[in-house]
Amino acid sequence: MTTPRLAVHGLAKRYGATVALAPLDLALSPGRIHGVLGENGAGKSTLVRLIAGVVGPDQGTIAIDGVTLRGGPRAARSAGIGVVHQHFALVGALTVAENLALGRPEATGAWLAPARLEAEARALASAHGLDIGDPNAPCGALPVGTLARVEILRALSARPRVLLLDEPTAVLAPAEIDELFASLRRLRDQGLLVLFVTHKLEEALGLCDAVSVLRGGGLVTTVAARATTARELAHVMVGDSSSVAGAARPPAVRPAASEPFALVVQDLATDAGVGRTALDRIGVTLAAGEICGVAGVDGNGQDEIASALAGALPRRGTVVVHGRTLAPGDVGAALDAGLALIPGDRRREGLASGLTVWENACLAAPLLARLTRTGKITWRARLDVGRARAFAADLVRSYRVRAPSLEHPIAALSGGNQQRVVIGRALATAPRVLVAVNPTRGLDIAATAHVHAMLVAAAAAGTAVLLLSTDLDELAAVSDRLVVLYRGRIAGPVAPSDRARIGALMAGLA
Amino acid sequence: MRIAARLRALVVPMAACIAAVLASSMILLAAGADPLHALGTLVAGALGDRFALADTLIKTCPLLLTGLAVAIAFRSGVWNIGAEGQLLMGALAATAAASLVGALPAALVVPLTLAAGVAAGACWAAIAAVLKVRRNVSEVIATIMLNFVAARLVGFAVHGPLMESAARYPQSDPLPAAARLPATTDGLHMGILLALLLVPAAWFVLYRSQLGFRWRATGDNPEATRIAGLAPDHAMLAAMLVSGGLAGLAGAVEVTGLTGRLFEQFSGGQGYTAIAVALLARLHPVGVAASALFFGALAAGSGAMQRSAGVPAVFVAIVQATVILALLVADSPWLARARIKTSPAARSAEAA
Numbered sequence: 064m065t066t067p068r069l070a071v072h073g074l075a076k077r078y079g080a081t082v083a084l085a086p087l088d089l090a091l092s093p094g095r096i097h098g099v100l101g102e103n104g105a106g107k108s109t110l111v112r113l114i115a116g117v118v119g120p121d122q123g124t125i126a127i128d129g130v131t132l133r134g135g136p137r138a139a140r141s142a143g144i145g146v147v148h149q150h151f152a153l154v155g156a157l158t159v160a161e162n163l164a165l166g167r168p169e170a171t172g173a174w175l176a177p178a179r180l181e182a183e184a185r186a187l188a189s190a191h192g193l194d195i196g197d198p199n200a201p202c203g204a205l206p207v208g209t210l211a212r213v214e215i216l217r218a219l220s221a222r223p224r225v226l227l228l229d230e231p232t233a234v235l236a237p238a239e240i241d242e243l244f245a246s247l248r249r250l251r252d253q254g255l256l257v258l259f260v261t262h263k264l265e266e267a268l269g270l271c272d273a274v275s276v277l278r279g280g281g282l283v284t285t286v287a288a289r290a291t292t293a294r295e296l297a298h299v300m301v302g303d304s305s306s307v308a309g310a311a312r313p314p315a316v317r318p319a320a321s322e323p324f325a326l327v328v329q330d331l332a333t334d335a336g337v338g339r340t341a342l343d344r345i346g347v348t349l350a351a352g353e354i355c356g357v358a359g360v361d362g363n364g365q366d367e368i369a370s371a372l373a374g375a376l377p378r379r380g381t382v383v384v385h386g387r388t389l390a391p392g393d394v395g396a397a398l399d400a401g402l403a404l405i406p407g408d409r410r411r412e413g414l415a416s417g418l419t420v421w422e423n424a425c426l427a428a429p430l431l432a433r434l435t436r437t438g439k440i441t442w443r444a445r446l447d448v449g450r451a452r453a454f455a456a457d458l459v460r461s462y463r464v465r466a467p468s469l470e471h472p473i474a475a476l477s478g479g480n481q482q483r484v485v486i487g488r489a490l491a492t493a494p495r496v497l498v499a500v501n502p503t504r505g506l507d508i509a510a511t512a513h514v515h516a517m518l519v520a521a522a523a524a525g526t527a528v529l530l531l532s533t534d535l536d537e538l539a540a541v542s543d544r545l546v547v548l549y550r551g552r553i554a555g556p557v558a559p560s561d562r563a564r565i566g567a568l569m570a571g572l573a
Numbered sequence: 574m575r576i577a578a579r580l581r582a583l584v585v586p587m588a589a590c591i592a593a594v595l596a597s598s599m600i601l602l603a604a605g606a607d608p609l610h611a612l613g614t615l616v617a618g619a620l621g622d623r624f625a626l627a628d629t630l631i632k633t634c635p636l637l638l639t640g641l642a643v644a645i646a647f648r649s650g651v652w653n654i655g656a657e658g659q660l661l662m663g664a665l666a667a668t669a670a671a672s673l674v675g676a677l678p679a680a681l682v683v684p685l686t687l688a689a690g691v692a693a694g695a696c697w698a699a700i701a702a703v704l705k706v707r708r709n710v711s712e713v714i715a716t717i718m719l720n721f722v723a724a725r726l727v728g729f730a731v732h733g734p735l736m737e738s739a740a741r742y743p744q745s746d747p748l749p750a751a752a753r754l755p756a757t758t759d760g761l762h763m764g765i766l767l768a769l770l771l772v773p774a775a776w777f778v779l780y781r782s783q784l785g786f787r788w789r790a791t792g793d794n795p796e797a798t799r800i801a802g803l804a805p806d807h808a809m810l811a812a813m814l815v816s817g818g819l820a821g822l823a824g825a826v827e828v829t830g831l832t833g834r835l836f837e838q839f840s841g842g843q844g845y846t847a848i849a850v851a852l853l854a855r856l857h858p859v860g861v862a863a864s865a866l867f868f869g870a871l872a873a874g875s876g877a878m879q880r881s882a883g884v885p886a887v888f889v890a891i892v893q894a895t896v897i898l899a900l901l902v903a904d905s906p907w908l909a910r911a912r913i914k915t916s917p918a919a920r921s922a923e924a925a
Contacts, residue, residue, distance in 0.1 A: 375800055398802040412800045415793035426790055428802030431783060440803075442811065444783040 066129040068093040068256040069225050074123035076109050083109040085281040096257040098271030102533055105277040107260050111229045115139055115146045127224055145223030149230040151214045155203025159195050160184035162202050163217050187216050192249050208239030227258045244270050262361055264293050264570045276300055297566030301535045323386040325351045325527030326496045330380035333367050340364040342551045349527035356542030357531040360569055364551040365531040366407050369500045373397050373404040385495045398428050403489040407500030413485045416474040420466045421455035423473040424484055429492045462487040479510035490521050497528045503537060515541050585903050586853050593895035611882040618877020619870035627759035633869030637768040638823035639847030640861040641775050642816040648856045649812035650792035655716025656820040657844025658723035659694035663821025664828040665727050666693030668745050668835040675749030682751040687825045694821015695814045702813035706806045728837050744836035754830035762830030775858040788812050849897050
């Protein structure tokens, strides 16, 4: 047997108690496009970081053409690994040609000669058949599709033997994705090994020769793309349905005919943007006390639905909370009507990390209003710190938040405990509607179970819960009913336990 | 652990001050001066006797007001570099107002004059604030540019509409006596007391009011604040108005309490020093009082040092700059990493 181009042997990485990557073996030959497929948290990004040399493994080895890698990113690059990161590392003020020379002093010498840089850029682009337009255009003004090609060319300029792409299509338009795939196929035919990391099924199937599926930090299977279907892959990716207990909770109490629905959403639509999926005529109706799960692979519109409902994203269509029609783009109106949000990105949208635990526990307009004498927030209103602390202490106790003290900055807490504060805060107003996006992402098993218990308890108390999650186990465990989100559209309903059909809908097949 | 963190918040700025004085002494040494003698005269000039102390307090007053202005803006995530321009506009408006209302009953003149200064500073800051909130214009650049405009406006005023009746020098007429702040024979004026009272007031607003909470949340994470329904734009606007008002008050207090008239080069750059004051104070009002006193003492002592030790007063500018550099080094990731590596908690975590 010949030496593989890339050989990964027993590669493993832990972060604290979390296994990010269980011992993994891969042997890949040149002239192929190999997909690495998995959900968020499956271990994809850890694998990318290890191969790129950004972090060192706890155990195991990576070898290129039989030579074992040692050292950081520079060593990985000189050993022949070219990496295209998800977020492009291009300098907007520099031209395409200058960006291509960046970080390669050997390519430029001590002095920059613009004409030579331009000639080199053109030569590089034509050698690989990648169209970069004018090499003298500043990168800041170029469309992302072109930037992706510049980024790939930059990786190729070091003459790599393995080209590693981490979710390269996240910011690309469909036409740009097709162009990228055509380029990658050409590179494969020139004898390069392309490692394509993605969470998108159809991309993995459409582009790759073979696909390795990761789940929960472990390699589940490696299959030839021709020998499998999207349905099968979806099934492997999200896990075996037999391992999950079905919904073990009583059905929601149906509201009396006179009672309005907790949430009625009709024809909800948003525009596409950079890194934003357009929503297309979303319709959902929730009764009080009901948990409606929304399954879907990440990036199909989960964050957009949550932001649009919360009033943080411009939208079209009708949103009615308990009989009150919400004005679009009005966060205050949504909160007043009783809609609470558990955002998908806790650090960016949920917490002020420099503020204390108690201050973060109060960081919501309705809660702050309750802490004033008049029940309203005015410019002159005092902050009753005693009551605020008492409220936070209560929240910390009832949601079992482990914090050294209320006065510590929230950043000192673990992710799970931060999330409990976010959830406790959202539920403290007894909202009519709770919109939760991946509420257990990054949490350990015990914390996850606790969050699920909180959601179920909230529903039992009459809150309608819209649970947008990529974790099918989670959805099966707590949802009364389930719909599937695919490319900004809702499909379903589907039985929470029907994994095969969910997988098919998630892949856009049904 | 909280006590340790509080202690650190005190010790680091102090250590930065000491490091800055030591580093600056090296420059004195290199220039052939005797650092001990120079620093001795500096301390004596700042704290040595009644007059020195009074001078220190007088120099502290504008730094305290503008320092609070900068601290409130920075805390709210608005980078107001325009305290200088807002101070100048405050002084200009106070001068104009004093000549307009000087004939009113005495009890009204001073409040109206100071109010004019506050309003002018707030309006000047509002230009940058509205541009930021409505048009996403960088407030850093807008406020810096407005500083130049304000300086030219003061220049125009003292060459034109506000020029003294004798028309000899580019300066205004002396303010009417009724518009002058009450002062002791040492020159200690009421403005100092006012500035001191504003320290607890600023603390109260920042830490005990809804507005202050919104300011701090906005400064920490505007996106999370928006999701929380707390309109970070409005909070930033309010912070900028209050900040500008405080800086404008500093200008009004200087002209009514100290100089008694407006002239070109009215401010010695207090609005810029205020940034150093606020940063050294870690944007905390009580810290601002302490660091304003430190910088005020430096300014007061520098004159004496120049006279007795022959060291130019600009030496103080070197100390000011090195303080901030030392502070930045103390906060740099490089030092933070070193700290994590050596702390016992980190070692046990690594072993786990």
